[in-house]
Amino acid sequence: MKALIAAVWMLGSAALAGPTLPPDSLYQWEGSMKDQRGNTVSWSVGQGRPVLISMFYSTCPYACPMLISSIKHLEKKLTPQARAQLVVVLVSMDPVRDTPEANRRMAVAHGVDPARWHFLQPESRDVPEIAALLGMTYRQNADGSFGHSMQVTALAPDGTVIAKRGTPNDEPAELLAAVERSAKAGR
Amino acid sequence: MSAGRWWLWALLIPGVALAGPQRVQLGPDTYRPLFPPAPGEEVQTVAAFRLDVTPVTNAQYLAFVKEHPRWQRDQTPGVFARPGYLSHWEGPTTLGPQVEPRAPVVRISWFAARAYCQARGGRLPTEAEWELAAAASATEKDARSDPAFTRQILEWYGQPSSLPVGKVGQGRPNLYGVEDLHGLVWEWVLDFGNTNLGQDSRGGGPNAASFCGAGASATGDKRDYAAFMRVAYRSSLKANFTLGNQGFRCAADVAPQERP
Numbered sequence: 001m002k003a004l005i006a007a008v009w010m011l012g013s014a015a016l017a018g019p020t021l022p023p024d025s026l027y028q029w030e031g032s033m034k035d036q037r038g039n040t041v042s043w044s045v046g047q048g049r050p051v052l053i054s055m056f057y058s059t060c061p062y063a064c065p066m067l068i069s070s071i072k073h074l075e076k077k078l079t080p081q082a083r084a085q086l087v088v089v090l091v092s093m094d095p096v097r098d099t100p101e102a103n104r105r106m107a108v109a110h111g112v113d114p115a116r117w118h119f120l121q122p123e124s125r126d127v128p129e130i131a132a133l134l135g136m137t138y139r140q141n142a143d144g145s146f147g148h149s150m151q152v153t154a155l156a157p158d159g160t161v162i163a164k165r166g167t168p169n170d171e172p173a174e175l176l177a178a179v180e181r182s183a184k185a186g187r
Numbered sequence: 188m189s190a191g192r193w194w195l196w197a198l199l200i201p202g203v204a205l206a207g208p209q210r211v212q213l214g215p216d217t218y219r220p221l222f223p224p225a226p227g228e229e230v231q232t233v234a235a236f237r238l239d240v241t242p243v244t245n246a247q248y249l250a251f252v253k254e255h256p257r258w259q260r261d262q263t264p265g266v267f268a269r270p271g272y273l274s275h276w277e278g279p280t281t282l283g284p285q286v287e288p289r290a291p292v293v294r295i296s297w298f299a300a301r302a303y304c305q306a307r308g309g310r311l312p313t314e315a316e317w318e319l320a321a322a323a324s325a326t327e328k329d330a331r332s333d334p335a336f337t338r339q340i341l342e343w344y345g346q347p348s349s350l351p352v353g354k355v356g357q358g359r360p361n362l363y364g365v366e367d368l369h370g371l372v373w374e375w376v377l378d379f380g381n382t383n384l385g386q387d388s389r390g391g392g393p394n395a396a397s398f399c400g401a402g403a404s405a406t407g408d409k410r411d412y413a414a415f416m417r418v419a420y421r422s423s424l425k426a427n428f429t430l431g432n433q434g435f436r437c438a439a440d441v442a443p444q445e446r447p
Contacts, residue, residue, distance in 0.1 A: 021264075023264040023265040023266065024264070024265045024266050025264075025266060026266060028264040028266045028267065029266065029267075128301075128377060128378070129298070129301070131380070132297060132298070132380070132426035133266065133426070135380075135425065137380045137381045138381065139224055139378065139381045141224060141225045141228065142225065142227065142228050142231075143225070147224060147225070147381075
């Protein structure tokens with residue numbers, strides 16, 4: 001029992017990142033995830049670079065494809081220098097179905113740059129925590145589909161939130177300016 | 188043991204009380220959410236689950252932070268708990284004379300509450316589970332249409348929250364044997380942010396139709412104003428909030444083979 005407590009404690013400690021991160025950095029939380037190549041990664045894959053982060057599910061008929069194309073549009077509006085640095089992180093809210101293979105197909109179907117776009121499959125038990133950290137709401141309906149909000153959050157290289165866009169229809173100027181600023185600061 | 192050491196027993200008794208919360212089993216049952224999340228989901232099924240009889244106390248939470256230092260108030264990053272986290276305690280690992288050990292712990296974030304329940308082999312209850320338990324009076328499974336029952340809850344909601352929070356387990360258990368669901372503190376639920384979420388992500392945003400007059404008139408049960416108050420309250424929360432009148436209790440799954 002003591003060994004178990006110790007193991008849980010150590011896992012817990014590992015989940016909190018080092019002292020160099022600001023207290024309000026989202027990278028303070030570290031759960032293990034799989035990317036679309038099947039590699040085990042942290043959701044802080046974009047640490048050190050400007051990040052746009054949101055949640056999705058791959059069987060989503062309408063909202064998620066729209067969300068992804070809206071992020072592609074955002075990317076196109078960035079300067080080439082900022083775009084080259086930008087990392088896009090999309091965490092699945094349906095990790096049972098969104099396996100690395102399913103996510104790889106998503107990445108290919110949307111024609112995104114696989115070096116900068118990460119489709120992540122978290123542990124099922126971590127989904128509520130990820131949504132809480134991003135301020136997103138989601139709920140699985142009886143038919144297996146999800147209701148969910150569509151925020152896109154911009155993170156500074158240290159994982160602090162620098163801007164949010166509520167829906168794909170919102171004016172993106174503030175979000176784009178925040179990404180440009182942190183890309184410039186990072187160079 | 189010599190008679191001179193009788194006081195050792197007095198030290199042991201609170202230890203026994205801290206050993207673990209009592210949990211009772213509820214469900215399977217059905218629940219009518221105030222805002223049906225999708226057509227055809229006006230009635231939801233709630234699988235059998237266990238629920239703590241009382242909210243988690245200061246003494247129980249103190250034992251947890253001693254075992255898990257990263258949840259002590261001087262070590263928890265702000266992303267998980269705002270600066271008010273446990274600020275009423277004397278120190279990071281001491282309650283002090285002003286804090287009643289048997290009162291519900293408050294100034295606690297959702298992340299912290301969740302970590303506590305996981306460390307104790309449980310989880311936070313879902314909103315449906317919490318509301319199912321909270322609908323029962325001492326004599327009725329669903330007392331929401333009993334004016335005396337709802338009046339009592341609304342009277343509590345109307346009281347100033349600056350009053351000190353009393354001890355757990357002083358009231359009358361409800362029909363399931365669960366205590367203090369009303370009258371002491373507001374409680375975190377696992378899916379606190381999802382109450383107002385519509386059936387999908389199209390148009391309007393999740394909160395567009397959920398508030399004030401429009402929201403109240405769209406609800407499933409217009410008599411249950413107390414539940415509407417809770418919905419409105421929960422939807423205003425963020426997971427790192429640490430409010431002075433908010434505590435929590437834990438729930439646990441019932442394994443399929445144990446289900447009635």
